[in-house]
Structures are given as C-alpha cells and as structure tokens.
Amino acid sequence: MGTRELKHLLHKGEETHRATFLELFFDLVLVFALNRITTRAVGDFAADPGTLGVIFSDVGKTLVLLLALWAIWHVTAWTTSRYNPRHEAIQLVVIVRLLAAMVMGVAIPGAFTDRGLAFAAAYVTAQVFHPLVLAIMLRGSERQNLKLRMLITFSATGILWIVGALVPPGWGRGALWALALGIEFGAARFGWPVPGLGRSPLWKWEIQGEHLAERYQSFFLIALGESVLVIGLTYSDNSFSAGRTIAFAAALATTVLIWRIYFYRAGQVLPEAVSKSKQPARLGRSTADSHMIMLAGIVTTSIGYELTIDHPYGEVPPPWLAVVLGGPALFMVGRSRLEYEVFGRVSRARIVVLVVLVALFPLLMPTRPLVGLVAAALVLGGAAVADWRRARGAPPEPAKPGK
Structure with a gap:
C-alpha cells in the first residue's frame, strides 16, 4: 500500500x-x-x-x-x-x-x-x-x-x-x-x-483517543436507551395499577440516577483523560473493561425492571432480588473502576453504595420485589447527592489519568 x-x-x-x-x-x-x-x-x-x-x-x-x-x-x-x-x-x-x-x-x-x-x-x-x-x-x-x-x-x-x-x-x-x-x-x-x-x-497501537472515548460514552447511552425501552414496553403492556406505577417510577428514577452518576464526572471527562494519557491505547483498553462491567450491570438492572414491573407484589425468589440489587451494584463496580482510571482515586460514596446494596440482600428477602427496586433507587440517589455535595462550590475536577 x-x-x-x-x-x-x-x-x-x-x-x-x-x-x-x-x-x-x-x-x-x-x-x-x-x-x-x-x-x-x-x-x-x-x-x-x-x-x-x-x-x-x-x-x-x-x-x-x-x-x-x-x-x-x-x-x-x-x-x-x-x-x-x-x-x-x-x-x-x-x-x-x-x-x-x-x-x-x-x-x-x-x-x-x-x-x-x-x-x-x-x-x-x-x-x-x-x-x-x-x-x-x-x-x-x-x-x-x-x-x-x-x-x-x-x-x-x-x-x-x-x-x-x-x-x-x-x-x-x-x-x-x-x-x-x-x-x-x-x-x-x-x-x-x-x-x-x-x-x-x-x-x-496508534488510536484517536478522543474518538474512542466518545464511542464508549455512546455505548453507555445505548445501554440506558435499552433500559428505557424495557421500562416503557413492560409498563404499557398491562394495567396501570398502583404497584406497577410505583415500579415504573422507581425504574425511571434508577435509570436517570445511573446516567447522572456515570457522567458526573468521570464519564463526562473521559475524552480529556484519554487525550492526557501517556498511553492512550492502554487506557482505552482498561476503560473498555470498565464499560463492559457497567454494561453487564445495566442489562442486569433492566432484567430487574421487567420482573418487578410485571410482579411488584409477588414472591421474591433469591435470584430475582439478586438481579434487582446486583445490577446497580455491578454498575457501581464498573463506575468505580472508571473513576480510578480517570482521576486516580475512588470516592467514598462508591464504596458505601456497594456495601449497602450487599447488606440489603438478606434484609429484603421477606419483602416484595417492589421494595427492592425502590431501595436500590434510594441508595443510588444517596450517591448522586454525595457527588453533588462534594462538587458544590468547587471548580470542576480535571482528569488525572494514571496510565
């Protein structure tokens, strides 16, 4: 050539x-x-x-x-x-x-x-x-x-x-x-x-790092788009009962919170981190693993959405509760990893969320699927509030990739 x-x-x-x-x-x-x-x-x-x-x-x-x-x-x-x-x-x-x-x-x-x-x-x-x-x-x-x-x-x-x-x-x-x-x-x-x-x-390997980072951002939105599709189709297929409506609202809130936690702020400055990296390809591969984990978490969360919206007051088999709580937990593992790659540190709120989601599993076994979904949304809401409080009044944190 x-x-x-x-x-x-x-x-x-x-x-x-x-x-x-x-x-x-x-x-x-x-x-x-x-x-x-x-x-x-x-x-x-x-x-x-x-x-x-x-x-x-x-x-x-x-x-x-x-x-x-x-x-x-x-x-x-x-x-x-x-x-x-x-x-x-x-x-x-x-x-x-x-x-x-x-x-x-x-x-x-x-x-x-x-x-x-x-x-x-x-x-x-x-x-x-x-x-x-x-x-x-x-x-x-x-x-x-x-x-x-x-x-x-x-x-x-x-x-x-x-x-x-x-x-x-x-x-x-x-x-x-x-x-x-x-x-x-x-x-x-x-x-x-x-x-x-x-x-x-x-x-x-020579890559256009900012292009690759933007593609990861796009794929994250793809996964969230699929979640929105699941929520809408599942809720619209049957009656708008009180339980199903609450589950629908909790699922939407969880999806919005996942978006907020991802993009504020590691996901938002990912292109900047890759452009600053001494080895963009190496950081790109590492962040690929983080996004793969987050993808698995979002898909798992979507499964929990459909099960809960269809059966808000049904029995709670352990695998169902594991999906409802495990999806957000898996997302948080990937998001914590991404935060470390972009900023070289992991905020305390990420660790607290993981600990709380794991601790909730045995406590919520006697309840109903709707309780687990609402609890997961509240825990993620706490993480979003913690992010807001930490950043309030401070200048935007710049990317500091370690790779």
Missing part, C-alpha cells in the same frame, strides 16, 4: 474526531440486540425462579450472548478509532458488522436452541471480514501483520463457534462458545499472538 493511500486510510485529526452517522446508525442496531438479550433473560428467570442450577445455566448463557455482542461493538469502535471512519473500506466493514449484529439480535431468543447457526454464522462473518478487508488494504504496511494475526485468530475460533452451533442444544454449545470468547479476549489482551508472527504490544 502506498504512503498516500495509507494516509487516507488513517485518521485525519479533528476531521474524524466525532462519530460518523454510520457509527450512530450501528449503535441503533445494538439497542435492539441488547433488548433481545434482556427479554430472553427475563423469560429464563420467570420460568425457573427458584432452581439454582437452572439459574446459573441461564446466567452463563446470557453472559455469553452479551460478551459476543460487546465484542462486535468493541472491535468496531477500535477500528473506527484507529482508521478513518469515512474511508470506503472502513464504512464497508462497519456496514457488514451492522448487518451481522442485526442477525445476531434476531437469533438471540433461540441462540441456544434452533437459531444457533444463524447467531454463530453472523458473529464469525463479522469478526473474520473485518481483519480480512484491512489486511488487504494494508498490504505492504507494517500494520498488516496485526490484521493477519487477528484474521488467523478469528478463523480458528470461528470453527469453535460453528461447531458449537451444530452440536445438539445443551451445555456443549455454551462451553464451546465460551471457550471461543475466552481465546478471543485473551488474544486481544496479549497483542494477538500467533506462532511465527509474534504479537503486537499495545503501546505500539
């Missing part, structure tokens, strides 16, 4: 700082796919609310589907942060991944039964097509080696995905898909090592 063509393929500074309309379009597909994961998980929880073994199996399946969806979005975000998202080849990659995510979303309800092949084929197509196109575009460049290693890795794990889809529904499919994800995430963390080709140290 000539120097001129390579320069056109790479980022062009401020011109490609913001997300393109195609990337935002891709995000809309993710809202649908995330909603399918939530709906499927709610069905599993409602079907066997007290069977511990079944619950663990259902949680594992949900996690596999969620991580696969995250992998599709995450690789896309890194691609458009390393290369010009307005280049025709990059747009083609994004479109293929968009279509694959849509097929995966359609297949999610039956991914572990009769639609496994559609889900796996869409995932493998997206993951193999991306490095294949870029390896061709980057021929003759030093960057081509990374794409070749990614292509080899995804081709190898693709076999596990397809074989998993072809085996009879059961634990074998989940095990093969989980193994494939483990290999892929491990390879990404260690520079995509391949025998004979070596690996690519993360510190060598």
